Amino acid sequence: MSAQIDISGNTRFSEDDVLRRIEQAVLDHRLAPGTKLKEVQLANLFGVKRGLIRKVLTRLAHSRLVEQTPNRGARVAKPSVKEGQDLFATRRVIESAILEALIAKADETDLQQITKMLELEHETYLQGDSERALKLSIDFHRQLAQLAGNSVLEEYLNDIIRRTPLVILAHLGADDENRCRNQEHEAIVDAIAKRDIKTAKRVMNQHLLHIESKIRHKPDEPKSDLATLLRLQTDGDAA
Amino acid sequence: MSAQIDISGNTRFSEDDVLRRIEQAVLDHRLAPGTKLKEVQLANLFGVKRGLIRKVLTRLAHSRLVEQTPNRGARVAKPSVKEGQDLFATRRVIESAILEALIAKADETDLQQITKMLELEHETYLQGDSERALKLSIDFHRQLAQLAGNSVLEEYLNDIIRRTPLVILAHLGADDENRCRNQEHEAIVDAIAKRDIKTAKRVMNQHLLHIESKIRHKPDEPKSDLATLLRLQTDGDAA
């Protein structure tokens, strides 16, 4: 995952690298909502100047992944239950619109691409790589958005996806409850192939409601600490 | 419009002040797409440090009102025709969803508030204050979003509204073509009051398509210059 290596063998993080790392850590539920993000600490972890961290935090705050309060720094955002519901309600609206646009324009190539994606997702799940399977099940939604061809809808869906892990509680049900169900994705693809807008939307709505049903208010935060943050860095340091 | 006055009688702009000023200038078509935004120039105009301008430009870039290119600074964004179409298509989706949510929850107080808004807009237009009437006709849409009670839908609508003036060409048709038609707003309010989702959506869609029909590719940009920017500052300096 990105990052340059310089002459002395040290990892070199760019601004975008740092941003993506933190985003990914949120997506993977490694960084819990409410976690304090100290500037010097992060700067040391990534081996970059404080100014760069500062810019990244501002950017993250703008996409509402981080909350900044004047003179008291930044924390991983902690959206209310209400905001979580709004997020999901909006997601249903956006994904419906994406399906409509996609069905209106999808050609044979698009359909093949979607099918391939679906198969890959299924295989990966069968192979037991559940982390990668989760990533792929998210990518499925992203790809539909991309193929639909409306850049603004795509942008909003990605925004919602980034914010969602802050709302959902990690690992509430059994393991396979925590990802998009492959057979639901399959049903959606079927409907798209048949250009059946109504069915596609209905199945997608069910699918999303099913995910949404897992929103709860966190019972007792395990407060991710320094160590978690460190894992964030050591993760991809295969230099 | 905001901004503190200090002991020596000088206007004091905060970061948010500067941000809002520039946003408003875009909304009012004073800052044309493609206009170069030099850091020192802006810093001088507002009487603030360059660092502050820098932060504001980054924030504006994040909401896609400004485009930043490394080492060559910031310009007012210049969305393509395609992006403009996507923006409007998405707006129809969002406003439909807002109407649905609003009709589901609106009580008597909400309806009164909407009606009052409508009347104010009508009066202002009759009084000939077309600049304020334009502002109010935008506020009408914003208020529906706010009353609908979904903060994410509201956020996205505001985002679209901010970006829209970069897409529409200013003053193409006659003067009263450039604002939301009051009678269309009236029809929407009627449908809301009757809780007629279908009609409300249909009228809203017509209304938006009517606005959208005015998108054109700019013929020959009048290139707003320093002077326009200056007007931005002197505008509200009634100290």
Next chain:
DNA sequence: TAATCAGTTATTGTTAACAATCTGATATTC
């Protein structure tokens, strides 16, 4: 014990100086 206060440290915010890069003009070569 709980509350208040003062002083210390940790953390964030700002600034001015410097570095890097781009822009545009003029000069040079073919």
Next chain:
DNA sequence: GAATATCAGATTGTTAACAATAACTGATTA
């Protein structure tokens, strides 16, 4: 004349030092 090279000025990007604020600690008092 067209293409290229060179330089000065303008503009953006980075940094390290400093300032302002918050968070913490422990002592003091009621």
